[in-house]
Amino acid sequence: MNGESTHGCFEVILGEFKLSMDLAVKPGTVLVLFGPSGSGKTTVLRTIAGLIAPSEGVICIGGVEVFNKINGVNVPSYKRKVGYVPQDMLLFPHLTVMENIAYGIKNNKISDSVIETLIEKLDLDGLEDRYEWELSGGQRQRVALARALAPEPGILLLDEAFSSLDSGTRSRTRSYVRQVLQSIGIPVIMVTHDKEEAISMGDVLAIIESGELVELGDPVSILGHPSRETVANLLGVENVLSLKVKNIFQDQGIMECASESFSLEIPVSNNVSINQDVKIGLRADDVILASVEPKGLSARNIKKGKIQDIYIESGMYRIEIDCGHIVVSHVTKRAVDELGLIVGSEIWCVIKSASCFVLQD
Amino acid sequence: MNKYFNSDIWDSFKISGSIATFLYISFIGVPLLALLYAAISDEDFFVSLSNPMVYKALYLSLYTSAISMFIIVIVGTPVGYVLAHNRNGIFRIVDILIELPIVLPPVVAGIALLMAFGNNGIIGQFLSGIGIKLPFTTVAVIFAQIFVSAPFYVRAARIGFQSVPSTYEDIAQTLGSPPMETFWRISLPLTWQALLGGLALSWARALSEFGATIMFAGSIIGKTQTLPLATLRAMETDITFAIAISVLALLISMAILLFLGLIVSSSSYGRSK
Numbered sequence: 001m002n003g004e005s006t007h008g009c010f011e012v013i014l015g016e017f018k019l020s021m022d023l024a025v026k027p028g029t030v031l032v033l034f035g036p037s038g039s040g041k042t043t044v045l046r047t048i049a050g051l052i053a054p055s056e057g058v059i060c061i062g063g064v065e066v067f068n069k070i071n072g073v074n075v076p077s078y079k080r081k082v083g084y085v086p087q088d089m090l091l092f093p094h095l096t097v098m099e100n101i102a103y104g105i106k107n108n109k110i111s112d113s114v115i116e117t118l119i120e121k122l123d124l125d126g127l128e129d130r131y132e133w134e135l136s137g138g139q140r141q142r143v144a145l146a147r148a149l150a151p152e153p154g155i156l157l158l159d160e161a162f163s164s165l166d167s168g169t170r171s172r173t174r175s176y177v178r179q180v181l182q183s184i185g186i187p188v189i190m191v192t193h194d195k196e197e198a199i200s201m202g203d204v205l206a207i208i209e210s211g212e213l214v215e216l217g218d219p220v221s222i223l224g225h226p227s228r229e230t231v232a233n234l235l236g237v238e239n240v241l242s243l244k245v246k247n248i249f250q251d252q253g254i255m256e257c258a259s260e261s262f263s264l265e266i267p268v269s270n271n272v273s274i275n276q277d278v279k280i281g282l283r284a285d286d287v288i289l290a291s292v293e294p295k296g297l298s299a300r301n302i303k304k305g306k307i308q309d310i311y312i313e314s315g316m317y318r319i320e321i322d323c324g325h326i327v328v329s330h331v332t333k334r335a336v337d338e339l340g341l342i343v344g345s346e347i348w349c350v351i352k353s354a355s356c357f358v359l360q361d
Numbered sequence: 362m363n364k365y366f367n368s369d370i371w372d373s374f375k376i377s378g379s380i381a382t383f384l385y386i387s388f389i390g391v392p393l394l395a396l397l398y399a400a401i402s403d404e405d406f407f408v409s410l411s412n413p414m415v416y417k418a419l420y421l422s423l424y425t426s427a428i429s430m431f432i433i434v435i436v437g438t439p440v441g442y443v444l445a446h447n448r449n450g451i452f453r454i455v456d457i458l459i460e461l462p463i464v465l466p467p468v469v470a471g472i473a474l475l476m477a478f479g480n481n482g483i484i485g486q487f488l489s490g491i492g493i494k495l496p497f498t499t500v501a502v503i504f505a506q507i508f509v510s511a512p513f514y515v516r517a518a519r520i521g522f523q524s525v526p527s528t529y530e531d532i533a534q535t536l537g538s539p540p541m542e543t544f545w546r547i548s549l550p551l552t553w554q555a556l557l558g559g560l561a562l563s564w565a566r567a568l569s570e571f572g573a574t575i576m577f578a579g580s581i582i583g584k585t586q587t588l589p590l591a592t593l594r595a596m597e598t599d600i601t602f603a604i605a606i607s608v609l610a611l612l613i614s615m616a617i618l619l620f621l622g623l624i625v626s627s628s629s630y631g632r633s634k
Contacts, residue, residue: 049535077534084535089528094550103546104536151537 006155006187010057010067012040012047012211019043019211025155025187025204027062032202032219033191040211041191042087045157048189049084050077062154062187083148083156083186087163090144091132097143098128104151111150118146121180138169145177149184156181158190162197174200196357199279220279238284238318238328245276254300254353261324265300266356278358286355287329289319290348291339301351303327307343310336317341321349393611400608409605417583418591419609425499425587426567429506433514433563438556441518442548456519463512470508471576478504478577501578502585509573510566517559521552554624561621568613588613 007024019040025031033041046052048059050066053074059067061082066075091100101118105111119125122142132140141161148156161177162170178201181188192198198205198219205219215222220240243257243264254265257278264280272278294302305323312318316330319341327349331341341347400406409415444456462470478485478495485495495501525548533543571589578585580594588610595602 046531049531051531051534076539077531078537078539080535081537082535084532086528086532089526089532092529092532092547092551103533104538147532147536 006061006063008048008057008059008067010047010054010059012043012052012054014043014052017043017211019047021047021208021213023189023206023213023216025189027187028182028185029203030181030188030190030201031204031206032198033189033206033208034193034195034198035208037193038210039208041208042159043211044208045084045159045189045191048155049082049157050075050080064154081151081154083151083153085141085144085148085156085158085161087160090140091135091147093132096129096131097124097135100143101146101150103147114150114152115146118150121183122146122176136169137165138173141165141173142176145180149180154186156184156186156188158188160191160193163192163194170194170197171200177201196281199281238330239280239282239287241280241282241325241327243278243280245272245274245278248272248274259325262303264351264356265353266358267353269358272358281357282327282351282355284318284328284330286352287327288350289321289329289331289335289339289341290350291341293348294350297350298352299350300353301349301356303349303351305347305349307341307345307347310341310343319347321347323349327351396604396607396611399604403601403604405601406605406608409599409601410609412602412605414582414586414591414595415602415606415609418586418588418606421499421502421583421585422568422587425502426506426564429503429510429567430560430564432503432507433511434556434560437511437515438518441515442522442544444515444519445522459515460512462509463516465509467509467570467572468576471505471573474501474504474508474573474577496577497579497581497585499578499584502574502587505573505577506567506570509570510563513566514556514559514563517555517562518552521555521559522548524555525551557624558621561617561624565614565617568610568617 006027007022009022010020012019017040021044023031023044033044035041043052047054048061054067054069056069057067058065058069061080064075065071065073066080067073091097092103095103098115101115101124102111105114119128122145124139124142124146127135127139127143135143145158145161162173165173174197190197190201192201202219205215205217205222206213207215207222220242241257241259241262241264243259243262245255246258246263247256248268249255250268253268255268255272257264257266257280266280269278288299293304303321303323305321305327307319308322308326309320310317313330317333317336319329319331319336321327321329329349331339335341339347403409440459444452444459475496476482478488478501480486480489480494480496488495495504529547529551530543533547534540538546568587569589570587571593574585574587575590580586580590582591586594588606592603592606592610595606
């Protein structure tokens with residue numbers, strides 16, 4: 001580990017629950033902690049923030065050791081320079097937006113300009129004198145983020161920070177946040193159980209299950225090739241297709257994305273341009289199979305392929321079809337029997353454009 | 362159709378509810394109105410009010426209870442905070458013990474205070490050894506008031522501090538506030554309404570304190586005779602005095618009630634709006 005690194009290797013025991021972690025985040029990158037509820041994601045954040053003391057281990061933030069069991073180091077929370085945005089109870093209800101943002105910094109000229117910059121970056125102009133109850137969910141999130149960033153922390157911890165927002169606000173807030181995080185360049189650890197969020201925000205994805213780190217790596221590749229069934233279930237998205245935007249038909253509301261051997265028509269997504277690489281997500285439940293070439297369907301994508309593999313997964317049959325790109329479909333046992341699906345047989349995959357979504361813009 | 366939701370039964374229920382409400386309000390209201398009526402119809406009312414015994418009792422009541430409240434707030438606030446943040450083991454028992462004076466008969470509290478601070482009491486014998494005698498002094502009045510009324514404040518403070526989500530305190534700490542600063546900037550501002558409500562209740566209890574005071578402090582005019590004690594003494598000699606004092610007590614109680622109402626109506630940061 002180099003001097004500037006932010007890493008933690010620690011063990012926490014809370015009653016019956018035991019958590020052991022070994023994580024590292026580089027400045028300017030986002031580590032996403034992903035896992036079912038009760039797996040210990042929030043405990044990881046609280047431990048790093050100094051709100052829970054580990055029973056063993058070392059925690060380092062920006063090269064500074066804040067906890068070391070052996071040397072007896074345990075820097076209190078208020079000296080750790082940690083930005084923490086919890087899931088709920090976001091803003092101090094007795095303070096205005098301005099007072100909330102300024103909470104963690106001493107009043108001086110420099111602080112004024114820091115606050116001004118944050119207000120501008122997070123689009124909070126005109127809300128300075130409002131209280132929590134006068135703000136929308138998305139505004140609260142952004143104020144909470146501004147407050148966490150104002151003291152210029154060495155690390156930012158986001159605990160399901162976007163989960164309470166409706167999906168439209170969520171994606172907008174997310175893109176704001178991502179821009180701001182990129183410009184600040186501090187390590188970020190983010191807890192989520194939203195797969196889209198994990199993919200769109202995360203540089204590294206850590207899967208946590210009952211207090212253990214079970215998988216660590218590139219979010220998209222973890223999605224594409226989940227090495228564990230539980231992980232796949234958690235992530236929910238069985239198909240992640242790496243394609244390039246070939247054509248955009250704005251008037252028809254569709255765009256054509258393709259690789260060398262595979263193409264898909266999907267709904268037009270904002271913020272993409274021709275020749276851009278995109279990741280397309282597709283649920284296995286949304287892939288319909290046909291044993292003869294279907295005709296007269298509204299579905300835009302009908303792909304001929306060969307069944308590569310069939311196995312039972314969470315009560316359904318998981319069919320992997322090679323159509324120039326592996327496409328995963330979930331069908332019932334009856335469908336497998338009636339269509340006579342066996343490995344090696346030819347099959348048509350029917351994919352509605354609307355069931356495809358762009359994961360990374 | 363369920364017979365319990367029969368609209369006839371519901372109507373009669375509403376009517377009987379209205380009658381019960383009327384009866385209840387009358388039960389409370391008639392004696393109070395009777396007291397006011399007696400005061401107004403008495404020609405000597407203002408003469409009675411100007412009796413030294415009355416204003417001495419009023420002055421004593423106000424100033425002893427003010428000192429009691431000052432001490433209760435200074436000591437009771439941290440106690441409430443500690444109890445709110447420690448909800449297990451010994452603190453649960455402490456919690457119950459602290460609230461005991463609420464249900465204890467005040468006369469018993471007075472005897473208990475005598476056993477502790479009386480001239481032959483556990484602590485009192487040492488105090489009298491160095492020349493400090495507490496029973497039948499103004500200090501004894503304050504002791505009695507604190508003993509019986511502090512639990513109302515401590516209880517309100519404990520509930521108030523408990524209602525502040527710990528997440529706020531956690532965030533404040535990550536923003537660089539040490540625990541003491543967090544208390545001043547977060548916990549206290551979010552709890553002041555509960556604290557004021559508790560203070561009003563506690564003050565009302567201190568002003569009406571009788572049993573413990575008469576046992577431990579006696580009823581000495583200008584020294585230990587507070588308004589309730591003066592009312593009883595007046596009753597023994599001249600009922601017009603008693604009425605005058607009672608009306609004063611009623612006015613003070615109404616002022617406290619008004620104060621409480623104002624606190625409650627200035628709702629908690631409008632979050633429920």
